[in-house]
Amino acid sequence: MQFERKDILDMESLSAEEITFILDTADQLKEISRRPVKKVPTLRGKTVVLFFYEPSTRTRSSFEIASKRLSADSISISSSSSSMVKGETLLDTARNLEAMNPDVIVIRHYSAGAPHMLARLLKTSIINAGDGMHAHPTQALLDLMTVREKKGSIKGLRIAIMGDISHSRVARSDSIGFIKMGADVVIAGPPTMIPKGIESLGVTVAGNADEAVKGADVIIMLRIQKERQKSFLYPSDREYSKVFGLNPERLKKADKKVLIMHPGPINRGVEISSEVADGPYSIILDQVTNGVSVRMALLFIVAGGVRNVDVD
């Protein structure tokens, strides 16, 4: 298939066919990371700007490694080291970056829609590495890749997503992505963290954690942020862990071959117990490994690699 999309902004805009194409490409590229010399010349001469307005370890290093394995030149800018601290607007900063002719701008921003604004106004390809509470398409794609890899197919699986759905871009993108690929998604969390109208994404809202876990093929746990206590969203870590945390006892209700996922960083002992996070069902680190492949695939696709060079 010919992939004509300039930007990767959210899961809503990607078709099932495009998602499959991205996952297939990622599967093919995965092998590069296992070589003794982990580098191909595919994106030689291409420039990737990593523009992070929010702190990130995983996503940022994953994109950085992905760029390097494809031989693209990458530079990384964070909000604290950029002109943003001098009061430059996002648009001005981005226009200045564009004037240096990069091929791809990867952006993470605390404001929903910021990547969309850049995509509308710039000619450079934009990849959304997380915008506010809106979308995190590369996380959703790596989650899809990982589940497809382990289960063979996504269709018909029961995916449980648990935690702070309201504030989670991962929950939104995963829900849209898994449903698009034929899975059933059930969500659960404290009622204070279930946003109004979430059913419109096609998910089912479970009454409690046990109900969500019951028969689940995949459980995706979300990080609970301690700051949320300030806005009265939950009373305490202790209560949260008891009512919505994933522990071995609760896990018994899931399918025998359940997969446990978490976008990280995890709060051990709060939303997930160490036994579960480090246990046999956990594929949390496989997600991280596949993150590099998915990001390689996306860079390869949007930077025009598909049309120009073979993978190897």
Place this chain on the structure above:
Amino acid sequence: MLTLIKGGRILDPGKIDGIADIIIKDGIIIEIITKGLPSGKSGKKSAESLKKFKPDNIINASGKIVVPGLIDMHVHLREPGQEYKETIETGTLSAAAGGFTSVCAMPNTIPVNDNRQVTEYILNRAKEVGKVNVYPVAAISMGLKGESLCEYGDLKEAGAVALSDDGKPVTNSLLMRRAMEYAKGFRLPVISHCEVSELSAGGAMNEGTVATKMGLAGIPNEAESIMVERDIALCGLTGAHLHIAHVSTSQSVNAIREAKRKGIPVTAETAPHYFTLTEDAVCGYNTKAKMHPPLRSAFDRDAVREGLADGTIDVIATDHAPHSSLEKDVEFDLAANGIVGLETSVSLGLRLVEEGIISLSGLIEKMSCNPARILCLDRSIKTGNVADITIIDPGVVYTVDSSSFCSLGRNTPFEGWEMKGKAVLTMVAGKVVFDNMVN
């Protein structure tokens, strides 16, 4: 100087509706001469009497609707302090172009209009460069901080016509009670921006499915309606004149309807965007549809329309809030709230008429007569009154183009909309301040 407005349909709700000529001398209406079948009582002179006048200026209004000058009770002129967004000159020019002969200037200027000096400054600037009448609204509390009362007596004497902390709610219920009681003594209406800040904190748009999909924090309807209900309760307690600004939710409409039924002296306004648009306008992170209160659901929009239709909502005011690209060409979360409204209001009002929600006469009541009554002004078309007159061409079709606005603000969600009908001539005290008549 004699001016003749000839052959138009004069529509002053409850008073005149018929073809008539208006003769204006030195800014005052001196004669109204009916031609067709008058429904009102004012047109008693025959066409013969027209012959004794030799007008210097004849405005041919045939096929047009001649109405008492429109009044926008809710305008941000931004001067003093933010002249890059709007000035008294450009704001009143924009008002004139929209058919308004009078505007109320909200007090959230820099410095805040919480004292006589700022009120006088606004009035003096309006006298120097203003195209239409400017009526300053002074703050309820000093610095809009909600901590202490402003000097209403002094402010009224300086020319303030109402009080409001618009843009911010008066959180302290005691202060609001005292403000109402104290304002009552000066017959100053208290215009309330109703919002429970704790419920709206962090919100960027209406709470609901659209916000959830877009990953934006929502503002529930109750952030507005709880405060509407509190203020209605305080209005009942104090008997002061309460005017609820920019009503956007069904709950607020219901609360106001119920209060009016009980005889509580509350009036209310909504803005054209609340009866025209819904939260869907925000899709694509359109900062030009970001405002406070936010655009609501279709259910709320319909409730607002119902409130307009049954008289619960007395006034259409624009909440004209000009911003520059500095505030709007940014991330949605960071974008300023508010849109410009003066130059699209009449056309959007006429859409309601076209759709049969309100009558033309009802529209003029809400855009002229009711604001005049609330502000204790008399702008009706009758002999002896100052000639503040708006002429509307109901048939003219045009496309909204913000680059042609007189306002410095270009922040309209109606860009590119096809409109039918608009104000084509605006006259303030007999002087034509805007003329776009095509005869």
